Amino acid sequence: xxxxxxxxxxxxxxxxxxxxxxxxxxxxxxxxxxxxxxxxxxxxxxxxxxxxxxxxxxxxxxxxxxxxxxxxxxxxxxxxxxxxxxxxxxxxxxxxxxxxxxxxxxxxxxxxxxxxxxxxxxxxxxxxxxxxxxxxxxxxxxxxxxxxxxxxxxxxxxxxxxxxxxxxxxxxxxxxxxxxxxxxxxxxxxxxxxxxxxxxxxxxxxxxxxxxxxxxxxxxxxxxxxxxxxxxxxxxxxxxxxxxxxxxxxxxxxxxxxxxxxxxxxxxxxxxxxxxxxxxxxxxxxxxxxxxxxxxxxxx
Amino acid sequence: xxxxxxxxxxxxxxxxxxxxxxxxxxxxxxxxxxxxxxxxxxxxxxxxxxxxxxxxxxxxxxxxxxxxxxxxxxxxxxxxxxxxxxxxxxxxxxxxxxxxxxxxxxxxxxxxxxxxxxxxxxxxxxxxxxxxxxxxxxxxxxxxxxxxxxxxxxxxxxxxxxxxxxxxxxxxxxxxxxxxxxxxxxxxxxxxxxxxxxxxxxxxxxxxxxxxxxxxxxxxxxxxxxxxxxxxxxxxxxxxxxxxxxxxxxxxxxxxxxxxxxxxxxx
Numbered sequence: 001x002x003x004x005x006x007x008x009x010x011x012x013x014x015x016x017x018x019x020x021x022x023x024x025x026x027x028x029x030x031x032x033x034x035x036x037x038x039x040x041x042x043x044x045x046x047x048x049x050x051x052x053x054x055x056x057x058x059x060x061x062x063x064x065x066x067x068x069x070x071x072x073x074x075x076x077x078x079x080x081x082x083x084x085x086x087x088x089x090x091x092x093x094x095x096x097x098x099x100x101x102x103x104x105x106x107x108x109x110x111x112x113x114x115x116x117x118x119x120x121x122x123x124x125x126x127x128x129x130x131x132x133x134x135x136x137x138x139x140x141x142x143x144x145x146x147x148x149x150x151x152x153x154x155x156x157x158x159x160x161x162x163x164x165x166x167x168x169x170x171x172x173x174x175x176x177x178x179x180x181x182x183x184x185x186x187x188x189x190x191x192x193x194x195x196x197x198x199x200x201x202x203x204x205x206x207x208x209x210x211x212x213x214x215x216x217x218x219x220x221x222x223x224x225x226x227x228x229x230x231x232x233x234x235x236x237x238x239x240x241x242x243x244x245x246x247x248x249x250x251x252x253x254x255x256x257x258x259x260x261x262x263x264x265x266x267x268x269x270x271x272x273x274x275x276x277x278x279x280x281x282x283x284x285x286x287x288x289x290x291x292x293x294x295x296x297x298x299x300x
Numbered sequence: 301x302x303x304x305x306x307x308x309x310x311x312x313x314x315x316x317x318x319x320x321x322x323x324x325x326x327x328x329x330x331x332x333x334x335x336x337x338x339x340x341x342x343x344x345x346x347x348x349x350x351x352x353x354x355x356x357x358x359x360x361x362x363x364x365x366x367x368x369x370x371x372x373x374x375x376x377x378x379x380x381x382x383x384x385x386x387x388x389x390x391x392x393x394x395x396x397x398x399x400x401x402x403x404x405x406x407x408x409x410x411x412x413x414x415x416x417x418x419x420x421x422x423x424x425x426x427x428x429x430x431x432x433x434x435x436x437x438x439x440x441x442x443x444x445x446x447x448x449x450x451x452x453x454x455x456x457x458x459x460x461x462x463x464x465x466x467x468x469x470x471x472x473x474x475x476x477x478x479x480x481x482x483x484x485x486x487x488x489x490x491x492x493x494x495x496x497x498x499x500x501x502x503x504x505x506x507x508x509x510x511x512x513x514x515x516x517x518x519x520x521x522x523x524x525x526x527x528x529x530x531x532x533x534x535x536x537x538x539x540x541x542x543x544x545x546x547x548x549x550x551x552x553x554x555x556x557x558x559x560x561x562x563x564x565x566x567x
Contacts, residue, residue: 045396045564061560068402078396082412084318093314096307097401 001149001180002042007051010037011204014051019182019197024175026195026212027184030289033201035184036075039153042182043073056149069098072147076154079134080141083127087118087137090126091144098145105144112140115166131158139167143174150174152183156190168194188288202289221283224254225262227269228277234269241265257282307403311411319416326417333421340493341366341429355498355529360436364525366493367429368517372456374423380461381418382409386468387476396564405559406552409468439524448523451541456516458544460485462551463511469551469558484511492517497529508536512547515540 002019011034019025029035040046041053044060053060056067074080081090088109095105113119116136126134135158142150150171156164171181171194185191192198192212200208200215208215222242229249236244236253240260244253255265262280269275320326341363348359357365382389386409389395398408439445463485470477488506492513496504508514515536522530523537 040396040564043400045399047563064399065402065404068400071400073400075393075396077393078400080397082314084321085314089310089314093307093310096303096310097403099303 001056002182003054004038004041005052005054007041007048007053009041009046009048009051010034012037012041013204015206017199017206017209019180021180022175022178023197024171024181024195025183025197025199026191027182027199027201028186028188028191029184029201030186032203034204035186035201036153038201039073039075039151039182039184043071043075043151045073045075069145070148071151072142072145072149073151074138074142074153074155076157079126080138081126081134084125086123086125087129088122090137091141094141094144100145108144108146109140112144112170115170116140116163132160132163135159136163139170143170146174146177146179148179150179150181150183152181154185155183156185156187164190164194200289200292202292207289207292221257222254223257223262223283224252224281225265226277226279226281227251227253227275229269230274230276232273234272236268239265239268304407308411312414315412315414316416319414329417330420330424333417334425337370337422337425341425344493355495356527357495357529360433361521361525361527362494363429364433364437365495365517365521367426367433368452368456368520369426369489369492369513370422370429371426372453372460372516374419374421374426375453376457376460376464377418377422378414378416379410379457380464381415382411382413383461383464383468384415385413387471387478390471393564395562399562399564406555437525445524449520452520452523455540455542455544456520458548459512459516459540462544462547465548465551465555469555472558472562488513495527495529497531508532512543515543 001021004015004017006014006016008014027035041048042055044064047061118137198212198215242254398405467477467481488511496507496514496518519536520540
């Protein structure tokens, strides 16, 4: 559905990427990594400085207006609904632009607005909505004409856990109907849950592209825990820890979260002694990137 | 076709709603535009009380000349507000939204926004000036003259629309053309209120061949009024609709060319 051949543009450095039909690809990276640039290139809003791009088999810049009803692009800076329109007016314009019959559209609107819960503020002007409310309506607007390809830039911003869950559900249902999705996010925690593939961008380079499982298995998540002990020091030899060090009454240890959970460690410690302070640090995107960069060649 | 019309009415309805959300404010704003522009006319009125005429043009003839300028602008801005504000549209990213939709770009730009205050202010002033002068300048409003007048107005709208479209296209390359618009359009428009015969040759040439305001009001007014200061061939009086059409087509081709170079602005 989307094909990048050696594409360079702004921060992006010779990106090659192929997104097959029916995949849900999560584009992850820190801000400035080139996520939005890649999204804009795929959507035909930017032309590459070098390399070639095919979206649905065609150059998206040359064919800008020819197949727009098959693609839906939502970029945070470019809302689909006008600020001054009410939500339902905005949707009515979309209906009219994409030439969808009234009865079909009403059905879809009802379903989407109920699930993304924006039906109750349908008659509010978009500018009066909160960020989260607006995002839910925007996601509805991006989905309502049932595109073959959905491109979402940072759809998670402003969404609460429930809305994120609904978004994931909607995407997987549409995936079943053959829709391909490319969505970007800096949210490492929730995106892999709703995506079948992950593309990881760092400083304009694609440092990882593959299935979510392969990312997980390649990358062993090491958490670190710091404990402050009251009383005698516990014996930690029975726990499958990667390493630990004791410094006075402070213990710091690291463990693989696939092998042992924080609760198990704490239970063992508490059985033996009292603890006054616990803190756990999970690896973040930065650690993941540096880890992947360190062993980059393995993934190509 | 039917859904195009529906979409047009949708867009018009929502823009009108947005502009007239606060009714008192809308009336006052239109009035403000009206009065701002009328001040210039009043100054000329007082000047002519002292001097009697400008190069043979009396006060009513001057008012008629002005009325063409305001009426064409008032009509033009209903359709071309989106082009007037195109720089903002590009910078705010709204243009990306137009690109992402399966409709003609120019269609969307034209129908998504209309500055009704400017339209009412300028158009209202144009109509007022027309009503003040039309029956005092000795025009015989025969069918021929009336038809000529309508075609002239259409031509004047197209000429100014073409200028806005060209400046909008330049926006794609330069991202900011407000000062160019100020220089080329608004400054020349100040001259255009007067018969071009009072200016030196360089300005006359500029107003005929570069920023052809002369075709918006001077030459048409000459056709209807036949003043003695006309130093150009009579053919110029008939060219307004042609100049308008040709300029608009050229501007449209330039737009089609320029749009291929559009790059979304960063965020």
